[in-house]
Amino acid sequence: MELDNTSTKSSVLIVDDNPRNLQVLGGFLKEKGLLVEFAIDGHSALEWFNKRRFDLILLDIMMPGMNGFEVCRKIKENPVTCDIPVIFITAVSDTDSIVKGFNIGAVDYITKPFIQDELLVRIKTQLEAVRSKQLILEYLSNIEEKNKNINSSIDYARYIQNAVIQTSETSSKYLPDYFIIDHPKDILSGDYYWINNIDGQVIFAVMDCTGHGVPGALMSILGTTFLNDIICHKKILQPDKILECLREKLIHSLGQKQNSVVVKDGMEGSVVNFDQSTSTLTFAGSLNPMVHIRNNEMTLLKADRFPIGFYDKEAKFSLNTIKINKDDMVYLYSDGYIDQFGGPDSKKIKSKGFRELLLTYHELPLMAQKTKLEEYLNLWRGNLEQTDDILVVGIRF
Numbered sequence: 161m162e163l164d165n166t167s168t169k170s171s172v173l174i175v176d177d178n179p180r181n182l183q184v185l186g187g188f189l190k191e192k193g194l195l196v197e198f199a200i201d202g203h204s205a206l207e208w209f210n211k212r213r214f215d216l217i218l219l220d221i222m223m224p225g226m227n228g229f230e231v232c233r234k235i236k237e238n239p240v241t242c243d244i245p246v247i248f249i250t251a252v253s254d255t256d257s258i259v260k261g262f263n264i265g266a267v268d269y270i271t272k273p274f275i276q277d278e279l280l281v282r283i284k285t286q287l288e289a290v291r292s293k294q295l296i297l298e299y300l301s302n303i304e305e306k307n308k309n310i311n312s313s314i315d316y317a318r319y320i321q322n323a324v325i326q327t328s329e330t331s332s333k334y335l336p337d338y339f340i341i342d343h344p345k346d347i348l349s350g351d352y353y354w355i356n357n358i359d360g361q362v363i364f365a366v367m368d369c370t371g372h373g374v375p376g377a378l379m380s381i382l383g384t385t386f387l388n389d390i391i392c393h394k395k396i397l398q399p400d401k402i403l404e405c406l407r408e409k410l411i412h413s414l415g416q417k418q419n420s421v422v423v424k425d426g427m428e429g430s431v432v433n434f435d436q437s438t439s440t441l442t443f444a445g446s447l448n449p450m451v452h453i454r455n456n457e458m459t460l461l462k463a464d465r466f467p468i469g470f471y472d473k474e475a476k477f478s479l480n481t482i483k484i485n486k487d488d489m490v491y492l493y494s495d496g497y498i499d500q501f502g503g504p505d506s507k508k509i510k511s512k513g514f515r516e517l518l519l520t521y522h523e524l525p526l527m528a529q530k531t532k533l534e535e536y537l538n539l540w541r542g543n544l545e546q547t548d549d550i551l552v553v554g555i556r557f
Contacts, residue, residue, distance in 0.1 A: 170287045171195040171212070175205040175231065176220040176249075185218070185249075192280065202226030206234060209241050215290045216283065219266075221250040221257065229264060236265040243293075245286045249274060315347060335362055336434065339530040341552040343496075343537075350376020351494045351551035354387045360436045361397050366553050367429035367468075368448065368494035376549065382413065383427055399431035399444035400477040407468045414469070426469020430492050434484065434557065441490070443480045451491040451515060452482060453522045458515060488557045489522045496550035497533075502540035509540060518554075529554055 172194050176182050179200070186196045197214070199205035201223050208214070217235065221228035228248060235241045247268040248261045261269045267289075268282050335357055342349065350369035356362075365387060369379035386409045390396050396405055410426060430445035443450050445463025452459040461480045466473070484490075498514050501507065517536060521529045533552065 169193060169195045170215040170290070171197070172216045172218060172283075173197050173199060173205065173208055173214045174218045175199045175202070175223070175228070176218075177201055177223040178220075181220070188276065189283075202228070202231040202234075205231055209235075209238070214244055216286055217244055217246045218249050218283075219246055221248060221252045221261075229260060232261070232266060233264050245290060247282065247286065249279075336555050336557050337526055338364075338553060338555040339526040341497075341530055341533060341550060343546070343550040345496070345546050345549050348374055348377035349549045349551075350380055351496065351549040352380035352384055353551060353553055354384060354391075356391065358391060358395070358397060362434040362436065363391055363397065363402075363431065364434075364490075364492060364553060364555060365402070365429060365431045366448070366492040366494060366551055367427050368496075368549070368551070369427050370469075379427065382410075386410070397433055398479065399433050399442050400479040402431050403444050403446060403468055403477045410469045426467040428463075428467050429494070430463060432490065432492065432555075439484045439557075441482050441484045443482075444477045446477065448492070448494060450480075451489075451493075451518055453489040453491075453519060454485060454487075456519070456523075458519050460515070484557045486557065489518075490555045490557070491518055491552065492555075493552040494549065496546075496548040497537060497552055500537060500541055500547050500550070501544050502542055506544065509537075526554060526556060 172189060174182055174186055174189075174196060176185070176198075177200050182198045182200070186198060189196050197208060197212075199208055202225060205217075205219075219228045219231060223231075228250065232246050232248075235244065235246060242265075245267040246265060247270060248266050249270045249272065250257075251272045253271040258269050267286055270279060270282065335355060338355075340353060342351070342353070344351070352367050352369070354363070354365040354367070367380070367383055369376045369383065383406065386406055387402070390402055390405045390409075394405070396402055406427070428447035430443065430448045430450055432450065433442045434440075435442075443461050445461070446468045447463050447465060449463045450461040452461060459482075461482070464475065464477050466475050493514075497509060498511050499508050502509070517533060521532045524532065537550070
């Protein structure tokens with residue numbers, strides 16, 4: 161039985177005060193393909209660890225000066241050597257000694273005279289365990305390094321995503337007061353917002369892309385780029401027309417045709433336009449509605465029930481118009497807050513519960529509203545995992 165047929169031979173330290181035992185056992189193991197070193201007492205054995213690393217230690221118990229139990233204890237107390245497997249090979253065969261040997265860290269206990277084939281099997285088992293552990297540690301180290309690189313890339317991607325999204329806020333001093341709650345499920349988000357003032361017309365958009373993480377983030381950057389072109393360059397400012405153009409661009413860019421839809425991903429969301437000269441707000445939405453609160457009365461402006469992207473029926477987005485008074489509150493949001501599981505029964509917050517929160521907090525200063533909504537969300541979620549990307553925008557006129 162060849163004990164080591166790998167390119168790197170395993171090394172064994174034999175510790176025994178009987179030279180004859182060292183000669184016989186050492187010669188036997190060398191014939192089986194192992195690298196063998198010898199120590200005639202405990203102190204000599206411990207000195208070896210300052211010189212090299214061993215894969216296995218075969219240790220006698222009855223030795224002068226320092227017995228095998230003491231040697232084993234010192235090996236296991238040393239962080240450098242504690243993981244080296246120790247097999248006792250000894251003439252001491254009473255139960256108390258065997259139990260003591262295992263209790264101080266030995267992996268096996270063989271009594272003399274030993275049977276060669278049995279010894280080989282036991283040594284082979286321990287050496288294979290050592291190799292397996294080394295491989296696992298190497299794999300874990302590689303995985304850790306890859307994860308570190310991936311996380312570093314994702315962190316930088318989030319930085320880029322935020323930079324792309326926040327470029328729309330170039331005229332923030334001409335915008336109404338607002339707050340944003342933006343909590344990705346992962347580092348990257350499939351939810352995004354777009355805000356700008358175009359010739360006295362304030363555009364707010366809140367979008368929820370299919371998926372989250374990297375796929376969602378790619379879609380969000382695509383959507384932000386499209387909104388920049390639609391609103392800033394083409395000067396399309398009416399919310400329903402913005403959604404129509406965004407849908408056309410997505411369908412074209414993703415190759416979404418009636419008979420050959422390769423990528424079915426899309427978006428849902430809502431867009432508002434506030435004309436500062438007339439105090440008129442127009443709204444259009446895909447699946448996600450808008451909440452308007454005035455004098456403690458809430459109005460829900462419903463969204464159309466089809467996505468921004470491929471849809472197997474012809475449909476046009478609806479346009480809603482309302483007059484805005486001073487101190488009115490408007491809320492745009494994705495479905496992440498609503499769909500978060502939690503509470504005493506691990507249920508969703510749901511639309512009704514979310515709107516009740518908005519009505520409760522709407523008179524508070526904007527940052528206080530944001531804090532209250534985040535505190536409630538964290539309390540509701542508890543130890544449960546975040547369900548989806550979360551995006552809420554509150555606007556006070």
